[in-house]
Amino acid sequence: MGNTIKCQCGHVNPEGTELCEACGRPLSEEAKERKIADMRYEGAARRSKTHNMSIIDKTWNFFSSVKVGVWIIIILLVTSAIGTLLPQKMYVAAQTEEEVAAYYELHYGVVGKVYHMLGFNDMYSSWWFKILVGMLGVSIIIASVDRVVPLYKSLKKQRTRRHPSFMKRQRIYGVGKVDHPEQSVEQSAEQFKKLKYNVKLEDGAMLAEKGRFSRWGPYVNHTGLIIFLAGILLRGLPGFYIDEEMWIREGERKAIPSAPGYYIESEGFTMEYYSKEEADEVFGEALDKAGMIAKNYQTDAILYKDKDGALPGTTELEEVKRHPIIVNEPLTYDGYSIFQMDYRLDELYSMTFSLNEKATGESLGQMTIQLDNPAPSYDLGNGVKVEILDYYSDYAGIKDGEPQNLSPVPNNPAFIFKMTTPETPKGETSFVAIRQTLETEENLYEMKFVAADTRDISGLVIRKDKTLWILLIGGIIFMIGVAQGSYWQHRRVWICTGDEGELILAGHTNKNWFGLMKEIDAVKEHVQLPPYEDREDIEKEEKERLKEQKGENE
Template sequence: MEKVKCECGHVNPYGTVICESCGKPLQDEGKSLLNMRYEGAARRSQTYKRSVVDHIWNFFSSVKVGIWIIVLLLVASGFGTIFPQVEFIPPGENPAVFYENEYGTIGQLYYLLGFHNLYGSWWYMLLIAALGVSLVICSLDRVVPLYRALKKQRVTRHEGFLKRQRVFGTSRGLDHEGEIEKATKVLNEKKYNIYEENGNIVAEKGRFSRWGPYVNHIGLIIFLFGAMLRFFPTMYVDENIWVRDGEQVPVKGTDGQYYLYNENFEIELYDEDDELYQEALMREGSSVVETYRTSAVLLERSDDGIVGSEADYEKVKSHDIEVNDPLTHDGYSIYQVDYKLNELSEFSFRLQSVADDNGDVPDTEITVDLYDPEMSYDLGGGYVVEIEEYFPDYVFDEHNQEPTTATRIPDNPLIIFNVQTPSIPDGEKSVVGVQTNEPILGENEYRLELSGVEMNDVTALTVRLDRTLPLLIVGGFIFMVGLIQGSYWSHRRIWLQQKGEELWVAGHTNKNWQSLMKDFEAISSNTNIAMPIDQVEEDELEQERQYQRRRDEDQGSDVDA
């Protein structure tokens, strides 16, 4: 793979089709138009094909491969929208149970295939990384040789280069210097940059538009990099937390650094006597919430460094969180998104004798915390109440034929108690729940009577942190710059070159040939230089003429017959 030396003396990299300096075609000596897409420069993907690195480079430099990666990403993203992603299912739900219960067998398959957490899966991230690699390699494979070719081009070009441009023409019997001077004036008025060499000129403008696609790629790479950073907890957080009145919980995504204490949650309703809201109230048929508010205190944990010691919490900030009025600190924003009133919190029980003879039964009330129940309660006198099973949100699993819990939230609590007494040391089992209080085996001598219920109001908050947003904005902005740069401008070049008694004119643009022809019309109308022809249109017209002649000949043959 030796370098190729042109007759002009310039040494070109192996695989170069058009000399980077003079423009002489180095491989194809035919009469077809030159392929000027990359100025005939040598691309690595079309040159080196031996090592493993070469094969990897060639694979990712293919535009078709990049398009297929995009198609796979679009299809995969579409699958991710069929059912809600795991972060959008009701809080506390077990995904393994939720998708099957809500969507049946298809939902279970959706979960088993990992589509419930699609955008965080390793293979989806691998596709994004592959797209980024494809963009980088595609860009480098094309932009480096293109830059070399455009930078090293001379004004005086080889005859084969000029003749095989799409726009080409010649003029004879002219004052070459005078006509070139007139043409230069016209081109200057059209904002062309003029370069002169040995009485020949090349006029160029809009070269920067050639870099538009590569600016696009830079913007996309930055954007994809920002999107991938969203999977790092320190860069992006979007988590929901439920906090009950008087409860302190860690703020998700802060790695235990911050805690939130809910002093009080309250809602305000629209005044039913206010005529301004009568129509809305009648339409709803019930009271309408005007606003809901969480009086929150943000705490920061400060450990003393001793393992096992209790942590100290320092108050950072207090704020009444309302919709569109979040608590913000250190880049984190905590928004009010939902609430739940009168959630079951505690059950209180008293042990009673079924025969209504309480005798020695201790008159002691036990309180079961439905969020974190104790498993044993000693009433004294040999009376012990144990919790054998607890289902915060009881459902019966038809598939496995056994009771289970749908969530960890006590929406439908059911408790299996074992009551041990002096007369029954092995205990009696019973099931106690909402509107349920039944013995499990036969008749029991003792039962637990519900004596009280405590409820809590619960507020739902969303914790958000997005340090990737600046990267996404910068990437999107650069992408739009590249899109405009490559869409609204074109790279035009016009060569005027003296060849003996003839003045040769040639032109090339990467798009918008009509505008280039208008520039030639302006030159032709202000000088004596003949209007060049569009060789593509000329070939098409010649093909049409040949077709018409053959058809006429065939029709004449039919008439003679």
């Protein structure tokens, strides 16, 4: 394991130990120069301070640094802040990655293009963000192991009698003559037991200790945080976390995104509004201002899945569940939850046209076009036929002589018809849009709009989270660690007889020095102990000296 350091007391310490694990003597030159001992890790040897040879050592030392961990957190916070400057991908109305890229460039110019290229538009799923989270987890693990293992070993090996040089380097220290030193040690042990201390007596020395478990609070805290980060990273693996959006029209059946083998059908969408009588009791003036206030909107849904034992390539489905999906009342099955999140009313579903003779207005027949899947041609009988040469679901005018289509949603349908009749066997062409008809020549026949049918669309969100219990466990452990390190303190008091018959007292705690001194004073009311002092000023001077020395070295 490398070199070792043998203390005068006979205990063999690992290389890099500053205070002997057994008696507390200062071993390094730096420890000997200090007036107040550094008790953060009991002066134990840390791997990061003693190994610096191989690439593994260098990697370990890099991630064990608290500064590195802090910088990773700062980078995560900065990138998270940048990710809020522009909308995330989930809020962009685009279907393909090309459309997403075009959206950012169109609306935000060069900034939007760079924003998309760097992955800030889908930041929490980007590879670099996951690497940063992983690096933070590695930093926490290595930094914790680098400190907690030597700390545990050092506390486990500590002896009851400590060397006077150790006692003298404690912040609370006192030495003096008493009438019966050994009797005072024994009486002190009894009094500290009454204060709920764990007490050990050995060779005229006493160690009173309580609250050691509070020293593990930060490491319990780190364990919970590591579990929490692991849950976040697992969300990036297929099947662990699903948060998908889908739009489904009334009467439509669609495959559920990221839920292979499952399908959902909308039997109908219901929208209810508060009546004037109801609103007076609940909202009052709000109804007068808004005009209408939604009371309820829901999708009557049927959930299907692939039938067990169905032949590959077939579409045999079996009904699983019927459920009205209402806000805050999702359809749940097999870990999936389908929420009602949005809606669109009165989307054009079909349009009915009549082929009329212009001169007389006589109709040669009607046809109904399903806008989501128009048929290529319609036979009206008696030799009359209408073909759809081109279809624009979301017509946006003509540019450079070509009709423009914005989206596949039938917001503003337009058609190029070819009308064939016995009188016009070669056919006549007409461009028909809402409130607009264009003809290349004078036609004998025209397409007249008759009626339109609409349907409502439901906006659903599909969620499945297998990591929720991992995040919950991580959060609970994290809070236990916070409480453990915040509301308890590790207190120790050493009392022993000196070589010249004097009594030596020393005390240490990781926080709340006033509480420790109050308990020592309570013992002094019943036991003769030497006067002690709180050398807080010396400790502050020591910290300033080390800070200046560190600055000079850098």
